[in-house]
Structure formats: structure tokens, C-alpha cells
Amino acid sequence: MLFSVQVEVSLREGVADPQGATIERSLPHLGFDGVQGVRVGKCIRFDLEAADEAAATAEVEDLCQRFLTNPVIEDATITVAAASGAR
Amino acid sequence: MAPRVGVVLFPGSNCEHDVVEAVRLLGGDAEILWHGDGSVQGVDAVVVPGGFAHGDYLRPGAIARFSPVMEAVVSFARSGGPVVGICNGFQVLTEAGLLPGALQKNRGLKFLCTTVELRVDSTESVLTSSATKGAILRVPINHFEGNYTCSPETLAQLRANDQVVLRYVDNPNGSVDDIAGITNEGRNVVGLMPHPERAISPLLGSDDGLPLLSSLVASAAAARV
Numbered sequence: 001m002l003f004s005v006q007v008e009v010s011l012r013e014g015v016a017d018p019q020g021a022t023i024e025r026s027l028p029h030l031g032f033d034g035v036q037g038v039r040v041g042k043c044i045r046f047d048l049e050a051a052d053e054a055a056a057t058a059e060v061e062d063l064c065q066r067f068l069t070n071p072v073i074e075d076a077t078i079t080v081a082a083a084s085g086a087r
Numbered sequence: 088m089a090p091r092v093g094v095v096l097f098p099g100s101n102c103e104h105d106v107v108e109a110v111r112l113l114g115g116d117a118e119i120l121w122h123g124d125g126s127v128q129g130v131d132a133v134v135v136p137g138g139f140a141h142g143d144y145l146r147p148g149a150i151a152r153f154s155p156v157m158e159a160v161v162s163f164a165r166s167g168g169p170v171v172g173i174c175n176g177f178q179v180l181t182e183a184g185l186l187p188g189a190l191q192k193n194r195g196l197k198f199l200c201t202t203v204e205l206r207v208d209s210t211e212s213v214l215t216s217s218a219t220k221g222a223i224l225r226v227p228i229n230h231f232e233g234n235y236t237c238s239p240e241t242l243a244q245l246r247a248n249d250q251v252v253l254r255y256v257d258n259p260n261g262s263v264d265d266i267a268g269i270t271n272e273g274r275n276v277v278g279l280m281p282h283p284e285r286a287i288s289p290l291l292g293s294d295d296g297l298p299l300l301s302s303l304v305a306s307a308a309a310a311r312v
Contacts, residue, residue: 018196072189
């Protein structure tokens with residue numbers, strides 16, 4: 001089955017995020033006064049062929065641990081769904 | 088015969104020739120190690136130089152660590168061989184698991200290109216053995232992601248084992264505990280953000296990189312025996 005995967009990589013809680021802090025500091029200049037807790041991450045999307053959803057999730061978790069994130073400073077949030085128009 | 092120092096070349100490395108020049112100035116033989124070769128060619132020490140290996144895509148060092156040459160560098164280091172990672176090379180060594188912690192974006196989000204003062208806090212490593220403990224060295228930095236970070240447990244361990252070999256006198260990038268360079272428990276692997284190879288002559292503004300790189304050449308000579 002083909003699965004559509006989305007990995008959101010974010011800095012772990014407690015790790016300083018200078019990009020997020022810079023965005024947050026600049027928002028009041030544009031008149032957005034109520035924004036707080038800005039954190040910047042990245043989103044990685046791909047398709048994955050796997051036997052079932054559990055197998056797909058296990059493979060993506062391994063991929064995140066070994067390559068897509070640096071576990072010292074980053075966390076991954078994984079979303080796996082059957083790809084539309086699955087073969 | 089002069090000790091042989093191998094300098095790894097990734098696509099995007101840009102400090103490899105500076106390291107080669109510095110090693111030759113100090114009486115060592117220097118040669119380039121191609122990232123696609125799964126061997127360190129029998130050298131006595133390895134330097135992973137600065138630059139932007141594989142464009143720093145994903146994260147600095149994240150892709151470079153999977154290069155065939157890195158497998159050879161990791162096993163060379165695990166068997167006690169002297170390995171030094173400078174700047175991007177430091178990032179590669181943390182990604183490869185040879186050194187603990189990680190390098191994140193500088194506090195203040197500025198790319199820093201300036202000369203800083205470093206204090207030698209331990210002379211027990213392949214890069215600081217010929218330096219003087221407590222000495223202040225003027226060495227350039229040139230990085231965007233040089234803000235060293237690690238877990239509180241790792242930091243406690245680094246301090247307890249005297250593994251922080253170099254600290255910034257005036258912390259430029261937000262690194263925890265002013266860390267500029269660390270060594271592993273075996274003291275044969277060192278990573279640092281500053282560029283000692285760019286401080287090898289008064290003509291370049293400083294020759295304070297020499298005690299560091301001569302330590303490496305001496306370690307290479309010792310590894311050869």
C-alpha cells in the first residue's frame with residue numbers, strides 16, 4: 001500500500017529557537033500584539049510503500065530517529081495516511 | 088617519514104586546502120581524502136574541515152555523515168586514531184556520533200565572521216596537547232550554526248571528565264558553558280567551531296592556531312609509532 005507521510009520536525013521543548021524569537025519580536029511592529037510562543041520547524045512530505053499502516057509508521061519512526069531529526073535538539077511529529085488514489 | 092594527515096573533502100567543503108597548508112607548514116604530510124572512498128588510506132590522523140558539506144541540507148553534517156569515507160573515519164576514531172573536526176567538521180562529527188551534543192543556530196541569528204579569544208581549558212586531547220593550559224588564543228570563527236548545546240547530563244559529564252578543551256573568553260554565539268571545543272572520552276577526537284588553520288601566520292592576523300595544529304601533527308606522529 002502507498003502511504004502519504006508528513007513529518008513535522010520541531011525543536012525540542014527547552015531548546016532555544018532564535019528564529020521563532022526573532023519572528024515573535026517583530027510581530028508587534030506590524031500590529032500583531034497578541035502572538036506568543038512562536039516556534040519554527042520544518043515539514044517533510046513523502047510517499048512510502050509499506051505492507052500496512054503500522055509498518056509504515058515504524059519505518060518512518062526509524063527514519064526520523066536516524067536521519068530526519070537530530071534527537072539531541074529535535075522532535076518529530078509523524079502523520080501517516082493512505083495515499084489518495086492508492087495503487 | 089613525516090606523519091600523514093588526511094583531510095576529508097565533501098562536496099561543499101571549503102577549508103581543506105587551508106588545513107593542508109597548515110599541516111605542511113608544521114612538517115606533516117597532508118593529503119585529501121575523497122568523501123566517496125570508503126577508506127582513510129592509512130593516514131595517521133584525520134581532519135574533517137570546514138565548509139558546507141552537501142550544502143548543509145536538512146541539517147549541517149546530516150548528509151555528510153552517511154558518506155562512505157565517514158564509515159572509515161568512525162572506525163579509525165573508534166580504534167584510537169586522532170580525528171579533528173573544524174567548524175562544519177565539528178557538526179559532522181556530532182551527527183556521526185563521535186562527539187556528544189549538537190550545534191544549533193547562533194544566538195542572535197547572525198552569521199559570525201570575526202576573530203575571537205579562546206582559552207585552553209584542557210591540554211589532554213589530540214588538539215591541545217602542545218598548548219598551554221590557561222593560554223588565550225586569538226582564532227577566527229566563521230559560522231551560523233555554532234551554538235553548542237547538549238543535555239544537562241551530557242554537560243555534567245563533559246565537565247566532570249575535563250572534556251571541554253577550549254572555551255570562548257567572550258561567548259559570541261550562545262554556546263552552553265562558553266564551549267568552543269570538546270573532546271571525546273578517549274581524548275582522540277576533538278571538535279571545535281573556530282578555525283585554527285586560518286591563524287597560522289602573523290600575516291593572517293594571528294598565528295595562535297599553530298599550538299593547536301602542532302598538537303595534531305604530534306598526535307599523528309605518535310599514532311604512527
